[in-house]
């Protein structure tokens with residue numbers, strides 16, 4: 107390879123993506139590389155199997171060393187932050203993710219990062235009783251007050267090859283003759299495709315104005331309708347859906363999760379769903395319809411269970427092998 111080819115990216119902009127070998131970070135990284143931007147990732151999984159070869163510069167997060175964290179962000183124009191933890195566990199906590207993200211914002215400011223594209227959640231609220239939504243609210247406020255230019259993206263559910271929620275709904279539709287939903291199943295979801303989400307993130311990375319975008323897809327489903335629509339596409343017939351008391355639903359999910367060595371759903375997630383917190387009144391930010399995507403992927407979606415804990419406990423395997 108000519109020397110210029112090998113080193114040309116060194117003279118171009120460097121941007122950081124957290125978790126480039128994870129889910130949404132991978133799609134953002136691919137788009138930045140396509141634009142010939144030099145990409146560095148901060149990750150907990152420096153040895154995770156990935157398709158980028160030596161195209162991505164890899165650094166651990168260094169949350170325990172502010173100077174090293176700052177150094178890893180020096181010369182960086184845009185930081186795409188996806189870092190978060192989905193639930194509390196003996197080895198990771200929401201509170202730790204909040205504290206670490208505050209360190210990340212602080213280091214970015216000191217390092218002179220020009221813009222942060224930050225992934226949040228629909229309806230964050232620092233006063234929420236639900237730690238996920240409260241933590242995201244605290245982080246949004248900190249970023250807004252940091253003085254760094256920002257784009258805050260708020261997805262509710264992101265679907266794609268490596269996704270967990272939609273995949274595991276499909277898995278349960280395939281496995282069980284009936285499908286139980288928590289309560290009346292009327293709470294809503296507006297899933298966005300990971301490709302559309304990454305397009306939005308990269309588009310926002312190139313801008314300068316401060317924005318908050320509800321990163322939702324073009325279709326709105328009640329949970330009940332989602333199961334019905336997906337089962338029709340996957341099985342050619344609608345699964346019988348029934349309403350479950352939350353506690354019974356939780357314990358059934360707990361049993362499945364335990365058999366799989368995972369947490370399928372948490373009590374907090376059930377409360378968030380039922381409080382309609384994954385729904386917004388905003389216009390869609392992505393065009394890809396979940397129903398069309400499920401149709402295209404009907405031969406593979408939900409064939410295997412997607413295990414959140416396995417991703418955390420084994421940091422060398424790809425999210426989807």
Ligand SMILES: NC(=O)c1ccc[n+]([C@@H]2O[C@H](COP(=O)([O-])OP(=O)(O)OC[C@H]3O[C@@H](n4cnc5c(N)ncnc54)[C@H](OP(=O)(O)O)[C@@H]3O)[C@@H](O)[C@H]2O)c1
Pocket residue numbers: 124125126127128129130131148149150151187188189190191192198225226227228261262263264265269271418421
């Ligand atoms: N996926 C969705 O459906 C969805 C829906 C709404 C909002 N979001 C938000 O979108 C963002 C990205 O989500 P994603 O699904 O794309 O995430 P992801 O790739 O699985 O993880 C993103 C980053 O967070 C790290 N991380 C995740 N869980 C962790 C844990 N338990 N302990 C330590 N580090 C952990 C990952 O570590 P590694 O570096 O080891 O990979 C990676 O660096 C998050 O902020 C999330 O709140 C996602």
